[in-house]
Amino acid sequence: MPRLLLDTHILVRWSSDAKKLTREQRRVLEAAARNSEPLAISAVTLLEVALLSNGGKLKAPLDDFFADLEADPLVNVIPLTYEVASEFGSMGVLQDPSDRAIVATARIHGLRLVTSDQRIIESQLVPVVE
Template sequence: MILLDTHIVSWLAFEPENISKKAAEVIAQARLVGDGLGIADMTLWELAMMVSRGRIQPTVPLESFLREIEANFIVFPVSASIAARSMQFTAAYPSDPMDRVIGATALVQGMSLVTADRKIQASKEVPFIW
């Protein structure tokens, strides 16, 4: 199983051409063999914010869009372990709380994070695919 960063979920739905060839192959393989694709629960909130700010425009009402995302991904809630781990990143890791929760989710669940975020990649604190 792999964990997808919020922008990857958005790109899958609206701009798949933005996803790197390697990431697209890993995502397709995870779907094919049934390993599954995971997201942090905060990704649902971030997607809702993207819709409310007009950055993405689903063709269905917001709640229907979010329910469709829920149905197609394994959603990992913030646990005590994830919350605690999100506070243990170094200064090299992005300070954005959502990035920290998503990164901590990947670490606690033992998954690689599919992300194009260069700051996350440069920190080398979370195994990533891009």
């Protein structure tokens, strides 16, 4: 069972340029990798990655990026569920729908969110690794 949920930018940085992560983010993710701990991402993150790819902000071709994720047994994609959607509706403090869905996913599944997003961090809606 995963204990960490990666937001979109953390996932992209972790897979392409880990130097852009904070020291704490790298420490936590490297420890998870060393211990073969699964990492979670929200299904919404896949959509955001596709948007980043369309905007030229993804180093690898999108199909390759997704194939690598799918082949990694330690990456768990958490689907959008009725519970997550219901939680999504209760978080008016976050305006960005993707942020709300990712935070709702972390809350429903009891996961710490690895993020650098200041709005999410300041909202204190979910425990974070920043």
